[in-house]
Amino acid sequence: MSLTVKPQTRAGAKISSVGAYVPPRLLTNADLEKMVDTNNQWIVERTGIHQRHLVEKGVATSDLAVEAAKRCLAARGIEASELEAIIVATVTPDMFFPATACLVQDKLGAKGAWGFDLSAACSGFPYALQVGAKLVESGVHKKVMVIGADVMSSILDYTDRSTCILFGDGAGAVLLEPTEEGEVGMVDFVHEIDGSGAASLYMPGGGSLHPSTAETVAGKMHYVHQSGGAVFKVAVRKMAELSETLLQRNKLTADDVDCFIPHQANQRIILATAERLGMPEERVIINIGEYGNTTAGTIPLAMHTALEQGRLKKGDTVLLASFGGGYTVGTTLLRWEM
Numbered sequence: 001m002s003l004t005v006k007p008q009t010r011a012g013a014k015i016s017s018v019g020a021y022v023p024p025r026l027l028t029n030a031d032l033e034k035m036v037d038t039n040n041q042w043i044v045e046r047t048g049i050h051q052r053h054l055v056e057k058g059v060a061t062s063d064l065a066v067e068a069a070k071r072c073l074a075a076r077g078i079e080a081s082e083l084e085a086i087i088v089a090t091v092t093p094d095m096f097f098p099a100t101a102c103l104v105q106d107k108l109g110a111k112g113a114w115g116f117d118l119s120a121a122c123s124g125f126p127y128a129l130q131v132g133a134k135l136v137e138s139g140v141h142k143k144v145m146v147i148g149a150d151v152m153s154s155i156l157d158y159t160d161r162s163t164c165i166l167f168g169d170g171a172g173a174v175l176l177e178p179t180e181e182g183e184v185g186m187v188d189f190v191h192e193i194d195g196s197g198a199a200s201l202y203m204p205g206g207g208s209l210h211p212s213t214a215e216t217v218a219g220k221m222h223y224v225h226q227s228g229g230a231v232f233k234v235a236v237r238k239m240a241e242l243s244e245t246l247l248q249r250n251k252l253t254a255d256d257v258d259c260f261i262p263h264q265a266n267q268r269i270i271l272a273t274a275e276r277l278g279m280p281e282e283r284v285i286i287n288i289g290e291y292g293n294t295t296a297g298t299i300p301l302a303m304h305t306a307l308e309q310g311r312l313k314k315g316d317t318v319l320l321a322s323f324g325g326g327y328t329v330g331t332t333l334l335r336w337e338m
């Protein structure tokens with residue numbers, strides 16, 4: 001007996017809506033000066049960060065993700081019940097299981113959707129975007145919600161000045177739909193992981209290797225650990241290298257990119273990467289000053305900033321680039337169709 005082969009559509013996938021949400025509470029550099037041995041000048045000069053938004057106790061990643069998703073749906077004018085899949089990129093799920101995507105699905109009332117979480121730290125959003133795009137491009141789904149959301153304050157040691165000044169909480173969501181006649185949408189991507197960098201940026205406690213115990217907590221193993229200098233150098237080199245590969249194989253140069261939306265980990269990393277690519281600063285979206293590093297949230301939040309500032313228009317060629325724990329590197333090329 002032969003299986004019935006379903007005809008495949010060959011539509012592309014495009015981002016058709018964007019939503020973003022950050023919690024209202026602010027943690028400024030002045031606040032941090034009272035908590036650890038740091039100062040506003042050091043933080044601004046070394047990172048570009050002025051403030052971050054943090055959740056109140058009891059607010060979790062799914063809550064931020066739901067707010068971003070609601071705004072994304074409202075901007076597109078559709079109901080949550082129309083979603084077919086929800087992918088949540090995060091390293092701070094509400095809990096190990098159920099997946100945050102399940103909690104988001106329930107809170108949104110997205111009755112018809114399936115979904116899952118994707119763990120790729122700061123590259124989580126671009127990785128989830130590709131997976132969602134493939135679901136649309138294959139013809140399997142027509143409405144896929146991709147969310148990048150993290151409550152980094154839940155895994156930070158606020159006595160460690162080398163990490164606590166860097167991160168914030170936030171979420172961004174995009175809707176993926178099939179392209180229409182004449183539209184291009186998602187074009188190409190180059191992703192890379194390198195687990196040899198695992199020990200440079202990680203949270204050692206709470207997993208199957210070191211299940212939570214009084215000892216792991218006393219040893220602060222449930223917090224982010226980072227070798228900042230090592231990560232900095234690889235981040236610049238790899239984001240630039242993969243961006244160049246992606247542009248070259250699509251016969252483009254930095255001059256053809258209208259809007260560069262990089263992961264927001266450090267303003268100096270962003271500017272050094274842009275310089276290597278020969279990308280003028282006015283085409284680079286930077287909002288780290290306001291939000292800090294929200295891990296999976298940074299790129300959709302920066303997309304939202306770009307839209308608000310009128311720096312992202314239909315027909316623009318857009319380059320995304322990310323680097324994070326893993327190591328994970330992601331670069332994505334797309335045509336903006338909104």
Ligand code: UT7
Binds near residue numbers: 038269293
């Ligand atoms: O998104 C995930 C990927 N993560 C990243 O991309 C982060 C990459 N790394 C970085 O962004 C930077 O390495 C940091 C911002 C984390 C650190 O900046 P840096 O320029 O690499 O500083 P450093 O670690 O080399 O430290 C320089 C000095 C040290 O003092 P000494 O040894 O020179 O006396 C640090 O102790 O700055 C000191 N320092 C601070 N001083 C004031 C470190 N943190 C602070 C602080 N306030 N918060």
